Amino acid sequence: MKVVVLGGGPGGYVAAIRAAQLGGEVTLIEKSTIGGTCLNIGCIPTKVLLHSAELFNEIKDSSKFGIEVSGDIKVNWSELQSRKKIVVNTLVSGVRSLLAFNKVKIINGVGNFETKNLVSVTKENGAVENIEFDKVIISTGSIPVIPPIEGKDLPGVIDSTDALSLNNIPKSMVIIGGGVIGIEFANAYNAFGCNVTIIEMLPFILPPVDREISEIIKSKLNSEGIEIYNNCKVTKIEESGKVLSVAFINGDKQLKVDAEKVLVAVGRRAFIEELNLEKAGVKTEKGCIIVNDRMETSVDGIYAIGDCTGKNMLAHVASEQGVVAAENIMGKNVKMDYKTVPACVYTKPELASVGLTEEQVKEKGIDYKVGKFPLIANGKSLIMNEISGIIKIIADKKYDEVLGVHILGPRATDLITEGALALRLETTLQEIATTVHAHPTVGEAIKEAVLAVNKEAIHMINK
Ligand code: NAI
Numbered sequence: 001m002k003v004v005v006l007g008g009g010p011g012g013y014v015a016a017i018r019a020a021q022l023g024g025e026v027t028l029i030e031k032s033t034i035g036g037t038c039l040n041i042g043c044i045p046t047k048v049l050l051h052s053a054e055l056f057n058e059i060k061d062s063s064k065f066g067i068e069v070s071g072d073i074k075v076n077w078s079e080l081q082s083r084k085k086i087v088v089n090t091l092v093s094g095v096r097s098l099l100a101f102n103k104v105k106i107i108n109g110v111g112n113f114e115t116k117n118l119v120s121v122t123k124e125n126g127a128v129e130n131i132e133f134d135k136v137i138i139s140t141g142s143i144p145v146i147p148p149i150e151g152k153d154l155p156g157v158i159d160s161t162d163a164l165s166l167n168n169i170p171k172s173m174v175i176i177g178g179g180v181i182g183i184e185f186a187n188a189y190n191a192f193g194c195n196v197t198i199i200e201m202l203p204f205i206l207p208p209v210d211r212e213i214s215e216i217i218k219s220k221l222n223s224e225g226i227e228i229y230n231n232c233k234v235t236k237i238e239e240s241g242k243v244l245s246v247a248f249i250n251g252d253k254q255l256k257v258d259a260e261k262v263l264v265a266v267g268r269r270a271f272i273e274e275l276n277l278e279k280a281g282v283k284t285e286k287g288c289i290i291v292n293d294r295m296e297t298s299v300d301g302i303y304a305i306g307d308c309t310g311k312n313m314l315a316h317v318a319s320e321q322g323v324v325a326a327e328n329i330m331g332k333n334v335k336m337d338y339k340t341v342p343a344c345v346y347t348k349p350e351l352a353s354v355g356l357t358e359e360q361v362k363e364k365g366i367d368y369k370v371g372k373f374p375l376i377a378n379g380k381s382l383i384m385n386e387i388s389g390i391i392k393i394i395a396d397k398k399y400d401e402v403l404g405v406h407i408l409g410p411r412a413t414d415l416i417t418e419g420a421l422a423l424r425l426e427t428t429l430q431e432i433a434t435t436v437h438a439h440p441t442v443g444e445a446i447k448e449a450v451l452a453v454n455k456e457a458i459h460m461i462n463k
Contacts, residue, residue, distance in 0.1 A: 001019075001023070001024045001025065001090050001132060001134050001329065002024075002025050002027075002133045002135075002137065002139065002198075002271075003016075003019045003024040003025065003027070003134065003136070003326075003329060004026075004028075004029065004111070004119060004131055004134050004135075004136045004137070004161060005026060005027070005028045005029070005136070005139060006028035006029050006035060006111045006119065006135045006136065006137070006138050006140055006275070007029070007036065007138065007139035007141055007200070007306070007308075007393065008029075008034040008035065008095075008106070008139075008314040009029060009030050009035065009036020009037055009038055009139060009141050009306060009315075009318060010035075010036060010038045010039070010306070010316075010318050010319045010322075011036075011049075011141070011305040011308075011315075011318030011319060011321060011322045012028060012030070012036065012137065012139035012305075012306070012322065013028065013034060013035070013036075013095055013099060013137035013309075013322075014136045014319040014322040014323060014326075015097075015105045015139060015321075015322030015323070015325050015326045015339050016028045016099060016102070016137075016182050016319075016322075016326075017098060017099065017104065017175055018322065018323050018326035018327065019101050019137075019286065019329060019330060020103060020189075021102060021324035021332035022327065022331075022332075023330065024326070024327065024329065024330055025101075025412075026103075026104045026105070027104070027106075027107060027108065027131055027133070027304075028099065028104050028106050028107070029106075029107050029109060029110075029119070029121050029131075029336040030106065030108060031108070031109060031110045031111075031274075031314065032149060033092060033098055034092055034095055034099070034106065035088070035091060035092045035095055035303070037141055037142070037307075037387045038315040038318075039088060039091050039092055039095070039208075040088055041160070041161045041164060042093070042160075042315070043254065044087060044088055044091060044301060044351055044443035045084045045087070045088055045164045046160075046164065046184055046185070046188070046346070047090075047346055048079070048080075048083060048084040048087050049084065049164070049396070050076070050184060050188050050222065050346050051355045052080050052083070052190045053187060053191035053192060053348075054191070054348055054394050056192065057074060057191050058071070060073055061270040063212075064385060065385070066372030075169065075193070077168055077192075078112075079164075081165065084164070084220070089134070098357065103229065104418060105231060107121050107123075107126065107129065107131070108121040108123060109122050109124065109129070110122045110274055111131075111275075111408050112274055112276040112278060113275060113276045113279045113280040113282075114273050114276075114279060114300060115131065115279060115280065115365075116280040116281060116299055116300075116301065117133060117134070117301070118130055118131070118132050118133075119131050119133070119136065121214040132225060134301065135301045135302075135329045136301065136302050136303065137295075137303045137304070137305060137322070137325045137326070137329070138272075138275065138282075138289060138297070138302065138303065138304040138305070138391055139198035139304070139305050139306045139308065139322065139324065139413075140270075140271050140272055140274070140275060140306075140310060141270075141271050141306055141307045141308060141309045142268040142269055142270050142271050142307035142308065143268060143269060143271045144160055144264070144265070144267075144268055144269075145266055145268060145269050146159065146163070146264055146266045147176075147236060147264070149176075149234050149235070149236065149264075150235070150236045150237065150238075150241075151236055151237030151238050151244075152237065152264065154160050154237055154238070154239060154244060156230070156244050156260065156261050156262060157237055157262045157264060158237075158260075158261055158262070158263050158264070158382055159263070159264055159265070160181050160185070160263070160265055161179075162225060162263075162264050163185050163189075167263070168250050169189065169192045169193060169194055170189070170194050170259070170260040170261045171192060171194060171195060171260050172195040172196075172243070172258070172259040172260050172261075173189055173194050173195070173196050173197070173259050173261045173262070173263055174196075174197045174198075174199060174246045174257050174259040174261075174262045174263070175198045175199070175202065175259065175262075175263045175265055176196070176199050176234050176246070176262065176264050176265065176266060177198075177199075177201075177264065177265040177266040177267070178184065178198045178199075178200030178202075178205035178206065178228065178230070179205075179206065179207065179265060179267065180345050181265035182198055182200070182263070182265040183198075183205060183206060183217070183221070183345060183347060184197055184200075184345065184346050185263060185265065186198055186221065187221070187226075187346070187347050187348060188398060189250055189298040190221075190224055190225060190226050194244075195225075195226075195259075196225075196226045196227070196248070196445075197226070197259065197338055198221075198226060198227070198229065198258045199227045199229045199230070199234055199248050199257075200229065200230050200231075200232065201231070201232065201266075201372040202230065202231070203230050203231050204218070204230060204294070205217070205218050205221075205230070206230060206345060206351075207381055208343060208357075209343070209345070209351065209353065209357070210357035210358055210359070210392065210404070210406045211357070211358070211359055212358065213351060213353070213390070213391065213406050213408050214328070214398045215316045215390075216408060217345075217347055218411065220347075220348075220349075220388055222345075227257075229248065229250065229255070231250055231251070232236070232248045232249065232250045232463055233248060233249050234246060234247070234248045235247045235248060235249055237262055240258060242260075243258045243259060243260055243400065244258065244259055244261070244262050245257075245258050246258075246259065246262055250352050250407055250449030255338040259350045263308070263369070268307065268313055270287050270288040270289070270307060270308040270309070270310050271307070272288075272289060272308050273286065274286070277289070277415075279365045280302060281298070281299050282293070282298060282299050283297065283298035283299075286310065287310070288308065288310025289304040289308050289310075290309075291303070291308050291309045291311075292306050292338075293324075293335040293336045293337075294324065294325075294328050294333075294334070294335055295309075295321050295324050295325035295336060296328070300331040303325040303328070303329065304325075305318055305321035305324075305325050306318030306321060306322070309321070311338070311342075311458055312338065312341055313342065314343070315316075316341070316342070317338070317341055320336065321336050323334045326350045327369055334405060337424075339423055339424075340354060340420045340421075340423045340424045341354065341420075342354040342413075342416040342419065342420050343363070343412040344412070344416065346394055346413065348376075348386075348410065349386050349388060349389045349408055349410050349411055350407075350408075350409065350410065350411065350412035350413045351405040351406075351407070351408050352407050352412040352413045352415065352416035352419075353404065353407065353416065353419075354404070354405050354416055354419040354420045355402070355404035355405055355419065355423050356394060356403045356404040357394075357404060357406070358370065358394060359376065360453075361403060361404070362461070366396060367397040367398060367402070368394055368395065368396060368397055368403065369394075369395055369397050369453050369454075370392060370393065370394055370395075371392070371393045371395070371429075371449045371450060371451065371454070371457070372390055372391065372392045372449060372450030372452055373390065373391045373445050373447055373448040373449035373452050373457060373459075373460060374387075374389075374390050374411075374441070374460070374463070375387055375388070375390060375391070375408075375409045376388075377445075377448075377450070377459050377460045378402065378409075378442060378445040378459075379439070379440040380410075380440040380441050380442045380444075381409060381410060381442055381445070383440065385409050386409060388408075388412040389407070389409030389412070390408050391405075391406070391407050391445050391446055391448070391449035392404075392405075392406040392407075392411070392437065392449060393405055393407065393429070393446075393449045393450050393452070393453055394406075395405075395429050395453050399428065400429040400430060400453075400454075401426055401427070401428055402419070402422045402423060402427050402428070402429065402432065402450075403419075403423075405419025405422065405423075407444070407446070409442055409445070410442055411442055412442075414454045415442060415443055415446065417444055417462065418432075419446070429451075429453055429454065431449050432446070432450045433447060433450050433456075435447070448460070
């Protein structure tokens with residue numbers, strides 16, 4: 001089976017490896033660097049910055065832990081930038097070796113459809129190579145959305161890619177958009193000493209997150225000195241001496257904030273314009289490729305995965321969709337299940353959730369109950385001095401089935417896998433409660449939150 005994969009991000013490279021494992025003769029076409037947005041300009045480099053930001057804060061706070069540090073504690077920005085490059089390059093070369101081991105052929109160039117069974121690849125030197133295939137997986141990702149705000153093209157107005165590689169730490173930054181990208185960069189730059197202001201259109205930040213949790217994060221960010229304006233619409237960005245001035249409105253109030261940089265983080269959109277999809281007859285809707293849960297497009301033999309399908313724009317979703325597409329191509333019959341997709345935000349403390357939020361269960365009219373356990377009552381969190389978090393469990397009232405797990409706390413992004421597995425197995429509260437959780441861990445607070453649903457938590461007063 002000749003399989004072509006268009007795009008080598010976490011969707012495409014995983015799909016390529018899986019198809020090759022199952023016996024496919026796979027060609028991966030990538031116009032830039034293997035690893036896509038995630039490895040090169042997304043998940044990985046941002047977490048390198050955030051990890052250093054966290055370390056920086058911990059060192060500044062070290063006396064609380066009985067550690068005295070003498071001398072100036074400073075951020076060495078160029079060292080941090082080179083560490084970022086080393087981490088990214090290590091992972092990219094690891095992926096390249098995996099592809100080579102699995103005998104995936106990589107072609108560097110821009111691929112576009114000539115027919116439903118032929119793509120032409122235009123290489124950097126202008127040479128064109130035609131490749132025929134039996135099946136193709138489109139995995140061309142997404143790019144940042146830049147809204148039509150006056151002044152958006154001024155120097156100093158940046159997107160998330162630029163924000164990763166600034167020459168120095170700016171003194172001040174306005175972030176337009178209080179979604180995941182905005183909040184993560186706000187955390188990092190604020191920790192590095194930049195004065196950060198967030199301007200968000202909606203009445204809350206982090207729209208998909210359980211509202212109670214996003215409100216806690218919001219006050220934490222405020223207490224760290226990040227100014228957040230909700231219900232605001234940016235009207236104009238203009239140069240004002242050496243800085244940029246961002247004008248915005250809140251109801252009938254006209255407001256203005258000056259900053260050295262303005263980061264626009266108002267979402268991403270599918271990137272499919274170079275593909276010539278019309279030549280293959282692939283249908284799109286609102287700029288995204290239409291797929292079913294087998295990752296099939298409207299054209300037989302053409303599959304699409306990842307951000308270009310406009311589903312959950314997350315690397316782990318793209319990878320899972322890649323496995324589903326590759327397995328279906330190679331003769332299995334599998335479907336993508338979005339129920340167990342965790343969402344993670346790398347704030348401090350981290351935030352991770354899976355399943356339904358309280359707003360969603362209400363909207364669906366589900367009879368539900370909630371259990372909450374504050375991490376101030378958890379030994380490990382206290383040891384780590386990370387006590388502002390909370391674990392919230394949402395369960396079905398009749399069957400005690402776990403419907404949502406929301407963790408705000410240290411290592412939340414690692415802990416959430418227990419929640420994802422619980423949802424995958426349609427677990428009841430009883431099943432988690434009777435699973436022995438190690439002590440002392442943050443994870444044991446998940447069990448306590450589960451017990452709290454029926455007012456049976458041991459380490460807090462059940463009200
Ligand atoms: P997003 O959709 O998460 O958030 C965009 C925010 O901007 C929303 O709160 C929205 O209300 C607001 N907004 C939209 N237009 C606005 C305007 N004109 N003025 C003010 N606010 C406005 O998009 P974001 O943060 O850019 O992230 C893009 C994608 O990347 C998302 O799908 C996200 O899930 C993914 N991502 C995931 C990460 C993770 O899993 N940790 C990290 C970074 C990105």
